[in-house]
Amino acid sequence: MLHVPTWPVISARIDADGSGVLTMNGTEHPIDTTSAENARREVVRFCADTAQKLQRPVRVTVEEPDSTWPLIVHPDGKVDAVDETDDADFPDDDTNEATPVIEAVPGMTAPADDAEPAGPRRTSHVPVVADDASAEAPAATPEDIEPIRTPAADPAPEPAAAPTPMPMPLPTQTPPVAMPAARQISPQSRRSFIAPERLEEPATRGFRGALSRMGGKVSPGAAERAEREDQAAVSQHFPGPRTIAVVNGKGGANKTPTTILTSAVFARYGGAGVLAWDNNQTRGTLGWRTEQGPHDATLHDLLPETERLLSTNAQSSELARYVHHQTRDKYDVLRSQPMVLASQQRVSSDDVDRIHAVAAKYYRIIVMDSGNDESDPMWLRMIDHTDQLVVATSSRAEHAEAGALLLEALAERDERSAALASNAVTVVSQSDEKATAAEIRRIEDGYRDLVREVVRIPYDPAMGAAQLHYRALRPETQRAWLAATAAIARGLAK
Incomplete structure (x- = not known):
């Protein structure tokens, strides 16, 4: 890891309007630009010039209204973000102690300082003389000399006896060598050589995103990571349709x-593969607040064709005669008929079964809008087909109370309905601009004991438009709806 000294001490403060101040070793340099993005570039340029003069990277701490960023700027202008643990392995000063490349080998004795260098070992042909061999040995006396004796003639050798034959060893039986037992190989017990790799894309938002665009290796922050996780959740395709x-x-x-x-x-x-269905016995407004296709068909036009659409010869493109495709947001709408009295267009529970069978054949996600009569067979049959329950409420107390009473009624209906209620997601939309944070928090806290997740949607004037489009909302409202849909998706994955 590259050790970058803490000198010179450089820090910068950047305001949202592009102004600020850069301080190096106590000397302040004002920053006067038109945007925070330009101010960041000015800080990087100043630090890169300083790094070029020192011929090494320098450190800088940048403070913005929402966060503080410790950075390293290289002479070429490259920027790296500094983790909190980066400085733990380095001393504060600039001294670097030499580290031996090879440590002492265990079991070897270090040679003395005056020892001769070791060389290849061999056997010498020159006899080794002791240290005191230089002293002359005393001369030998006649008494010390043993006389030389002449050997007598050897007697004639006797004939050698015949050698006694050695008995041959009997062959012995070698015991068989026991082979080790075969090791069982199971795909479940072996770790794959192909390790899963998940590459994280660099940051794209905020100051981290600005550094990435300038060539820095900057990972996303916690908020951007959470947004990416929500995007992954709503992008999943589940095994089978979900309602x-x-x-x-x-x-x-x-x-x-x-x-x-x-x-x-x-x-x-x-x-593709998402259907919004107005499952409303009375005057449902889903068709009024979405785009109309090149026809005015409703679910009542679809009902007589359900048997044909469920046949093996039916094609998905035939549904275009009965649903209204949303060209901007890419889903389809199955409308009710709000222009006719409910008594003239009653939909039975069997009708709901037939329409749902068609929807489940051609769509992967079915989102059912509902009426207000919880005792209607059409409403109850919808609950029987539901995989994930969503309680929608505004910031008004009567709407929040009605949703809570509905959950309590479902909890007493049967075991499956009770499970739907406890696993529900509540979406609290601030429809009133004057609603206080305390009022909304009171509704959120009240629902946390009843459901799995609660998500707040901030006030947005675009929510009151005649036709709703996702991209027409403010960025913070889009993010809130992404979070709400991700909470719903997490329940569908179970």
Whole structure:
């Protein structure tokens, strides 16, 4: 890891309007630009010039209104973000102690300082003389000399006896060598050589994103990582169709906007195969707040064709006669007929079964808008087909109370309905600009004990438009709807 000294001490403060001040070793240099992005570039340019003069990278700490960034700027202008642990392995000063490349080898004795260098070892042909061999040995006396004796003639040798034959050893039986038992190989017990690799893309938002665009190796922050996780959640395709029911027993509680924008998020990030269905016995407004196709068909036109559409010869493109495709947000809408009295267009529970069978054949996500009558067979049959329940409520107390009462009623209906209620997601939309944070927090806290997740949608004037489109919303509102849809998707994956 590259050790970058802490001298010179450089820091910078950048304001949202592009102004600020850069300080190096106590000397301040004002920053006067037109935007925070330009101010960041000015800081990097100043630090790169300093790094070129020192011929090494320099450190700088940049403070912005929302965060502080410790950075390293190289002479070529490259910028690296500094982790909190980067300085733990380095001393504060610039001294670097020499580190031996090879440590002492265990079991070897170090040679003495005056030892001769070791060389190849061999056997010498010259006899080794002791240290005291230089002293002359005393001369030998006659008594010390042994006389030389002449050997007598050897007697004639006797004939050698015949050698006694050695007995031959009997062959012995070598015991067989026991082979080790074969090792069982199982794919489940072996670790794959192909390790899963998940590459993280560099940051694209905020100051980290600006550094990435300038060539720095900067990972995304916590907020951007959370957004990417939500995008991945709503992009998943599940094994089999999934049905979402948006409910509240009170009119005007934002059921239809929740149906529209949830469908839009699923379709925008996950692709085609999303249907928004106005499962409303009375005057449903889903068709009024979405685009109309080149026809005025409703679910009543679809009902007589369900048997044909369920046949093996039917094609998905035939549904275009009955649903209205949303060209901007990429999902389809199955409308009710709000222009006719409910008594003239009753939909039975069997009708719901037939329409749902067609929808489940051609769509992967079905988002059902609902009416206000929880005792209607059409409403109850919707609950029977539901995989994920969504309670939509505004910031008004009566809407929040109606949603809570509905959850309590479902908890007493049967075991499956009780499970849907406890696993529900509540979407609290601030429809009133004057609603206080305390009022909204009170509704959120009240629902946390009833459901799995609660998501708040901030006030946005675009939510009151005649037709709702996801991209027409403010960025913070789009992010909130992404979070709400991701919470719903997490329930569908189970």
